[in-house]
Amino acid sequence: MSPTPSPATPSSARARGAGEPRGATRRRELLEAAVRVIGRGGIAAVDHRAVAAEAGVPLGSTTYYFESKHDMVAQALNYVADREAERLRTEAERSLRDVGPEALPTRLADVLIHAWAGDRTVLLAQYELYLESARRADLRPAAERWDSAYRELLQHALEQLGTPDPGHRARLLCAGLDGLLLDHVATGSDPGDLRALVIELIQRIAAP
Amino acid sequence: MSPTPSPATPSSARARGAGEPRGATRRRELLEAAVRVIGRGGIAAVDHRAVAAEAGVPLGSTTYYFESKHDMVAQALNYVADREAERLRTEAERSLRDVGPEALPTRLADVLIHAWAGDRTVLLAQYELYLESARRADLRPAAERWDSAYRELLQHALEQLGTPDPGHRARLLCAGLDGLLLDHVATGSDPGDLRALVIELIQRIAAP
DNA sequence: CGAGATCGTGTACGATCGTACATGTACGGT
DNA sequence: ACCGTACATGTACGATCGTACACGATCTCG
Numbered sequence: 001m002s003p004t005p006s007p008a009t010p011s012s013a014r015a016r017g018a019g020e021p022r023g024a025t026r027r028r029e030l031l032e033a034a035v036r037v038i039g040r041g042g043i044a045a046v047d048h049r050a051v052a053a054e055a056g057v058p059l060g061s062t063t064y065y066f067e068s069k070h071d072m073v074a075q076a077l078n079y080v081a082d083r084e085a086e087r088l089r090t091e092a093e094r095s096l097r098d099v100g101p102e103a104l105p106t107r108l109a110d111v112l113i114h115a116w117a118g119d120r121t122v123l124l125a126q127y128e129l130y131l132e133s134a135r136r137a138d139l140r141p142a143a144e145r146w147d148s149a150y151r152e153l154l155q156h157a158l159e160q161l162g163t164p165d166p167g168h169r170a171r172l173l174c175a176g177l178d179g180l181l182l183d184h185v186a187t188g189s190d191p192g193d194l195r196a197l198v199i200e201l202i203q204r205i206a207a208p
Numbered sequence: 209m210s211p212t213p214s215p216a217t218p219s220s221a222r223a224r225g226a227g228e229p230r231g232a233t234r235r236r237e238l239l240e241a242a243v244r245v246i247g248r249g250g251i252a253a254v255d256h257r258a259v260a261a262e263a264g265v266p267l268g269s270t271t272y273y274f275e276s277k278h279d280m281v282a283q284a285l286n287y288v289a290d291r292e293a294e295r296l297r298t299e300a301e302r303s304l305r306d307v308g309p310e311a312l313p314t315r316l317a318d319v320l321i322h323a324w325a326g327d328r329t330v331l332l333a334q335y336e337l338y339l340e341s342a343r344r345a346d347l348r349p350a351a352e353r354w355d356s357a358y359r360e361l362l363q364h365a366l367e368q369l370g371t372p373d374p375g376h377r378a379r380l381l382c383a384g385l386d387g388l389l390l391d392h393v394a395t396g397s398d399p400g401d402l403r404a405l406v407i408e409l410i411q412r413i414a415a416p
Numbered sequence: 417c418g419a420g421a422t423c424g425t426g427t428a429c430g431a432t433c434g435t436a437c438a439t440g441t442a443c444g445g446t
Numbered sequence: 447a448c449c450g451t452a453c454a455t456g457t458a459c460g461a462t463c464g465t466a467c468a469c470g471a472t473c474t475c476g
Contacts, residue, residue: 022473023423042340044252047463060425063465127339132250134332134394143394172388172405172412176380179387186342186351197380204380204412230443231453255433268455271435423472432463441454446447 027065029055034076038128039121046073074138077129080122081142085149088115092153101161105206108157109198113191116181123185150174163206173205235273237263242284246336247329254281282346285337289350292334293357296323300361309369313414316365317406321399324389331393358382371414381413 033055037046048062066072095111116123133143155170163169180201184194241263245254256270274280303319324331341351363378371377388409392402
């Protein structure tokens, strides 16, 4: 684009973890850009040029880091699934420890609401993952990892509440929360309403 | 393609409703083809040629009936939303009339399961609509019509069950069912399990 | 410091896509 | 029977897309 070649960004200028390969940061930036593109316009909006522009890197980088467009989308959805699952786990660990049964439903609701807060596009991207995993077998494991992070969190909470058959109840609750969140994301409903509905759902599913 | 011009299919050979415009059948065929394409490969898979091939009509037809690709997708999603809402309404009318409160939960579950049976791709297309309506304002009304068909059905059933605040409960139940269905569609879980979960959810949400 | 591996980028090309449009066909009203 | 209008389709073109690839830059290790 510019007449001067200019070595762009030397990777040494960017922070890098200990054992990480050299290109890890750039790869992450591309994956996060891809997630934003998916969230904003769906998988249909993904192409090499759009992701490159979103990440602020040249077009060639996308073909360097990803074997194909298919691979790029798959890696992006794997990435966001693992990131959110991890975030959910640590958040739950931090907030749900040593909470009595009477305060747990509202506390659990706050953990969830907090996990869902922030960028709405990430949520939309996650549902794209879910839908796409119904069609593409190579996306199924990522969807499953994300799902089981939720299930484990909910099952653990239900056990703390003394709910019978917590594994089964967790499945029911997880589906209910998914539906609530999907409705919220699609319609942009009031977050306060969402919180109240989440609390009510938890209490109804947890009831013996 | 073929050397002989051949007038293809004379529209007089196809069935046509009373007051319908001449091209209504062809338009419907294209919309149904578009829904199948969306269900099979997502909105990303939609292009004029794919839809035309799926419908078994020449490429030119797609530009005749739709102003643009955007318009084609929008009409397809509007079409499927209205078709399913209508189907749900008549099905409920037929099956839920004069059912006692003790048999209603299972009967309601069967109505839902029956509405969801058949082509899995239609379900996937509906969730694509939901997600896409979060991004495109012109799709919101269709999503809302589809949603309110469910809400009204559920509210009516909850009223029959004597549940307090049926409007609010219907919203909760609708979200829960959505989540259950989404999980089922994505993972391809056992339909028998789904039925049991639906019944249990209905009973828990309907409980006073 | 030198060599080989890895990272990074600009450009180009064939395939595909959205859409316009010229042309032909069938129908409905008079 | 005739004509205007809606229906129907084959083809073509410019734009966009996925991807290949040559080449330069930078890092790592001895």
